[in-house]
Amino acid sequence: MSKTVVAVSLVLALTSIPSSATAWQERAEESDTVQAPLVGRGSRGVFIQSADGNWRTSLQFRLQFRASHPYDPDPDQDIDFDAPSATQTEIRRARFKVDGHGFAPWLRYYMEYDVGISRLLNFEVKVEKSEKFRFKVGQWKAFYTRERVVSSGRQVTVDRSLINRPFTIDRQQGVSFYGRLGAGTTADVNYWVSAFTGLGANERRNDDNKLMYMGRLQWNPFGRPVDFRGSDLARSEEPALSIAVGGVTNSSPCTRFSGSGCGQLVGFDADRDYRINQAMFETAFKYKGFSWDQEFHWKSIEDEVTFTGGVAKNIGMVRMIEAKVGLEARIADEPQTIGSLGAALFARELATP
Numbered sequence: 001m002s003k004t005v006v007a008v009s010l011v012l013a014l015t016s017i018p019s020s021a022t023a024w025q026e027r028a029e030e031s032d033t034v035q036a037p038l039v040g041r042g043s044r045g046v047f048i049q050s051a052d053g054n055w056r057t058s059l060q061f062r063l064q065f066r067a068s069h070p071y072d073p074d075p076d077q078d079i080d081f082d083a084p085s086a087t088q089t090e091i092r093r094a095r096f097k098v099d100g101h102g103f104a105p106w107l108r109y110y111m112e113y114d115v116g117i118s119r120l121l122n123f124e125v126k127v128e129k130s131e132k133f134r135f136k137v138g139q140w141k142a143f144y145t146r147e148r149v150v151s152s153g154r155q156v157t158v159d160r161s162l163i164n165r166p167f168t169i170d171r172q173q174g175v176s177f178y179g180r181l182g183a184g185t186t187a188d189v190n191y192w193v194s195a196f197t198g199l200g201a202n203e204r205r206n207d208d209n210k211l212m213y214m215g216r217l218q219w220n221p222f223g224r225p226v227d228f229r230g231s232d233l234a235r236s237e238e239p240a241l242s243i244a245v246g247g248v249t250n251s252s253p254c255t256r257f258s259g260s261g262c263g264q265l266v267g268f269d270a271d272r273d274y275r276i277n278q279a280m281f282e283t284a285f286k287y288k289g290f291s292w293d294q295e296f297h298w299k300s301i302e303d304e305v306t307f308t309g310g311v312a313k314n315i316g317m318v319r320m321i322e323a324k325v326g327l328e329a330r331i332a333d334e335p336q337t338i339g340s341l342g343a344a345l346f347a348r349e350l351a352t353p
Helices: 021-030 315-325 335-351
Strands: 038-042 045-049 056-068 088-101 107-114 119-127 134-141 171-181 189-196 212-219 240-252 256-258 261-263 274-287 290-303
Touching: 171 212
Parallel strands: none
Antiparallel strands: 038 045, 045 056, 056 088, 088 107, 107 119, 119 134, 134 171, 171 189, 189 212, 212 240, 240 274, 256 261, 274 290
């Protein structure tokens, strides 16, 4: 028995501009063309940028506090409104963000870390040389539903709606191809095609050889996409309309996702896999201070069946079982050994003092 293992590792070292005046002085002695970096404050925080514009790093901090009375600060079930009255305060978010580009303006990177809960939220490397075709790898909020993609600092209300909890796929690790076609015309379209491990944020390994696949297609009939903000405080001078459809398919124990990663909806167990398919239809419109966001969701969660034993190598038997239960059978590479391995593991547990 032989197996082939293929591993691909992408290592990018974006060592930007020298960090000390001494380093710049040494460079200046070597060449008369070296110029000091630019330092200032922009829309994405404090930045430092090389004179030629090929290197840039921006730093930004964001704090968000919340006080609540008399209910739980995050009520998402009826029982939360029946709890004893209490007054609470919390540091809702304490974010540290780093973004910029290296080597060229189209090779971008972005990192976001929540200091309050010590959790890495985003880490992305993006290749955005062409508006029509772009690529990124890392961890980020999947561009599936507008409500979840909109930053917590740009929401209209205090928090997202209750439908976000069962339908969002939140942050995932993987790769994505995306872009914009027909910009400025009635055929203006944005697209996102992504493949993720499907276990949520900060999960470094997949639980099987299946991936989560996500797609989103967005039509901008006025030639202007609606930006991912929850309001129109800028009072857009021209109307912008976006109509989008999307879909996700995944096989995993995760029946819901949140900022902390994989989770389960009520009535589902964490120790089994489910086949999950979902779709959505979405519209968004903004014009002169008026903002409209709408989402329609559909989601199907089905149990999966695992077929073990030597008979699992009989494809006819496999198809008969699948037709009987109406589910796709999961079969290991060597199904005939699973029972004996399981018995051995039970025996070891019982024999261990």
